[in-house]
Amino acid sequence: MSLCFCSLISPSPLIYEANFPWNLNLNRSSGPLSFSTHDNNRRIVARVAQRGYEVDSVSFQSPIIEAEEEEEVVDKHINGDVVTEPGEDTPKPVRFRKKRDVDDDDDESFEDRFKLRNGKEVFEEKAYLVGVERKGEISDSFAIEESLKELAQLADTAGLMVVGSTYQKLASPNPRTYIGSGKVAEIKSAIRAFEVETVIFDDELSPGQLRNLEKAFGGDVRVCDRTALILDIFNQRAATHEAALQVALAQMEYQLPRLTKMWTHLERQSGGKVKGMGEKQIEVDRRILRTQIGVLKKELESVRKHRKQYRNHRFSIPVPVVSLVGYTNAGKSTLLNHLTGANVLSEDRLFATLDPTTRRVQMKNGSEFLLTDTVGFIQKLPTTLVAAFRATLEEISESSLLVHVVDISHPLAEQQIDAVEKVLAELDVSEIPKLMVWNKVDRVSDPQKLKLEAERREDVVCISALTGEGLQEFCNAVQEKLKDSMVPVEALLPFDKGELLSTIHQVGMVEKTEYTENGTFVKAFVPLRFARLLTPMRQLLGGETAGPKSGRRKPTSLVASVSR
Ligand SMILES: Nc1nc2c(ncn2[C@@H]2O[C@H](COP(=O)(O)OP(=O)(O)OP(=O)(O)O)[C@@H](O)[C@H]2O)c(=O)[nH]1
Numbered sequence: 275m276s277l278c279f280c281s282l283i284s285p286s287p288l289i290y291e292a293n294f295p296w297n298l299n300l301n302r303s304s305g306p307l308s309f310s311t312h313d314n315n316r317r318i319v320a321r322v323a324q325r326g327y328e329v330d331s332v333s334f335q336s337p338i339i340e341a342e343e344e345e346e347v348v349d350k351h352i353n354g355d356v357v358t359e360p361g362e363d364t365p366k367p368v369r370f371r372k373k374r375d376v377d378d379d380d381d382e383s384f385e386d387r388f389k390l391r392n393g394k395e396v397f398e399e400k401a402y403l404v405g406v407e408r409k410g411e412i413s414d415s416f417a418i419e420e421s422l423k424e425l426a427q428l429a430d431t432a433g434l435m436v437v438g439s440t441y442q443k444l445a446s447p448n449p450r451t452y453i454g455s456g457k458v459a460e461i462k463s464a465i466r467a468f469e470v471e472t473v474i475f476d477d478e479l480s481p482g483q484l485r486n487l488e489k490a491f492g493g494d495v496r497v498c499d500r501t502a503l504i505l506d507i508f509n510q511r512a513a514t515h516e517a518a519l520q521v522a523l524a525q526m527e528y529q530l531p532r533l534t535k536m537w538t539h540l541e542r543q544s545g546g547k548v549k550g551m552g553e554k555q556i557e558v559d560r561r562i563l564r565t566q567i568g569v570l571k572k573e574l575e576s577v578r579k580h581r582k583q584y585r586n587h588r589f590s591i592p593v594p595v596v597s598l599v600g601y602t603n604a605g606k607s608t609l610l611n612h613l614t615g616a617n618v619l620s621e622d623r624l625f626a627t628l629d630p631t632t633r634r635v636q637m638k639n640g641s642e643f644l645l646t647d648t649v650g651f652i653q654k655l656p657t658t659l660v661a662a663f664r665a666t667l668e669e670i671s672e673s674s675l676l677v678h679v680v681d682i683s684h685p686l687a688e689q690q691i692d693a694v695e696k697v698l699a700e701l702d703v704s705e706i707p708k709l710m711v712w713n714k715v716d717r718v719s720d721p722q723k724l725k726l727e728a729e730r731r732e733d734v735v736c737i738s739a740l741t742g743e744g745l746q747e748f749c750n751a752v753q754e755k756l757k758d759s760m761v762p763v764e765a766l767l768p769f770d771k772g773e774l775l776s777t778i779h780q781v782g783m784v785e786k787t788e789y790t791e792n793g794t795f796v797k798a799f800v801p802l803r804f805a806r807l808l809t810p811m812r813q814l815l816g817g818e819t820a821g822p823k824s825g826r827r828k829p830t831s832l833v834a835s836v837s838r
């Protein structure tokens with residue numbers, strides 16, 4: 275995994291070597307991986323098999339984790355120390371056993387693990403996944419197995435090779451090591467057995483937990499959490515300057531309280547005697563990092579100013595903006611591409627899109643709307659990232675309509691919907707009208723039943739962004755919803771203001787037009803901002819009963835007030 279934002283800000287190499295030891299794999303880099311999400315688990319198993327491991331027990335439904343009942347390990351905290359007691363329901367991990375007859379040197383030479391991805395060389399580190407299920411927590415969200423499966427997908431996307439995983443049921447996470455000491459020992463054995471280089475936790479770890487776990491696992495094993503993994507994927511994927519700045523900033527803010535490696539590093543060099551010196555070094559590192567954060571924030575501010583100007587320019591023509599939101603891999607980019615002929619990268623993997631793309635959709639009746647593709651969401655989305663992408667997500671908050679794209683063929687569609695709604699709530703966009711789209715209907719076993727269910731509900735449309743099925747209904751539904759956010763107007767447009775009539779057709783929905791001796795009478799729904807532009811012509815109707823006959827004032831005075 276790489277946190278290669280060094281190139282962006284040229285920090286002191288010392289800091290980044292010390293704090294991102296995995297960066298020692300120089301040349302490691304990012305890039306799209308070619309894998310099929312739905313085949314991911316199969317691939318992990320296949321890959322493990324190729325490399326000379328046998329899997330004790332694998333089911334393709336839940337291949338990564340085989341949660342057998344075994345002695346429960348309940349961690350109790352007595353005077354700050356963790357005591358482990360045997361219990362009932364701690365699951366066993368899948369165990370990968372090394373084949374004895376495989377020659378490691380041939381099979382797994384260091385060189386073999388550099389893969390070419392997206393034109394860049396990526397070092398495929400061996401990763402081990404760890405999760406915690408909270409006992410007694412009534413949750414309708416992701417089960418721990420599902421969450422770990424998703425973590426495996428994320429790890430794969432980041433270019434890591436998942437060699438195994440485990441989880442523990444706990445009443446509450448251990449404040450020192452997140453998991454119990456028995457689990458720590460078990461993972462240590464797995465690290466030795468599979469030569470694990472990175473242990474990834476499914477939840478965000480505190481700086482202290484991270485430090486304690488790194489010490490416990492020892493050697494050069496890196497410990498990271500879901501947040502760091504997602505940050506790394508974002509770092510790999512950031513294609514624009516603004517996205518790169520946002521990710522770099524989020525990474526630095528994430529790292530700031532976690533600057534620990536320096537003194538451990540020095541301590542190790544001199545037998546643990548220079549802690550004080552190391553601590554001073556950390557202070558220096560923190561100061562440098564804070565300065566860099568300040569520089570990044572300023573740069574980001576100026577990039578945002580430019581984007582805002584561009585957006586304001588776009589808004590000068592009040593075409594309604596419709597934003598596609600949804601869980602990662604739901605099919606948002608595919609939908610945008612199909613409707614607009616855009617060429618946004620759409621792939622069967624997580625976080626293919628980071629930067630918003632906006633394209634114009636033209637309807638057969640002449641009206642238009644702008645469709646914006648945005649970054650996908652995920653459960654347990656780190657708040658640092660929501661905050662970092664807040665500016666990009668402004669696109670969402672300024673839209674007239676949110677289209678929530680759901681991969682209805684996904685077994686966890688309901689949970690994904692909940693996760694998206696949670697993020698939307700954080701973004702404070704509850705005021706914006708929403709339309710839900712059940713995508714990938716071509717992949718469900720009984721599409722007819724699904725369509726009936728969609729009809730029964732309000733604001734749900736079934737589509738296949740891939741085959742194009744249901745896209746006309748989708749556009750109609752978008753128009754209907756947009757109408758809700760528009761205001762009804764009746765105006766008399768002077769003949770020399772013909773362009774206003776075509777703009778009304780473009781941005782609104784015309785219900786009636788009639789030519790009169792004083793101009794064109796139009797009855798339509800238009801965006802509020804545009805309705806204001808029409809105010810003088812609406813006044814022309816003088817508050818009388820709407821209709822062409824009510825226009826009595828002379829068009830000339832009107833033209834003057836319009837062009838003011
Ligand atoms: N069968 C089927 N596959 C689809 C459909 N829509 C999208 N896909 C596939 O789903 C995968 C993800 O699609 P994307 O459009 O990249 O998904 P996204 O929501 O933009 O994902 P992120 O950018 O990661 O948030 C791709 O492999 C698409 O080909 C559909 O209607 N049917």
Ligand SMILES: [Mg+2]
Binds near residue numbers: 619620
């Ligand atoms: Mg996308």
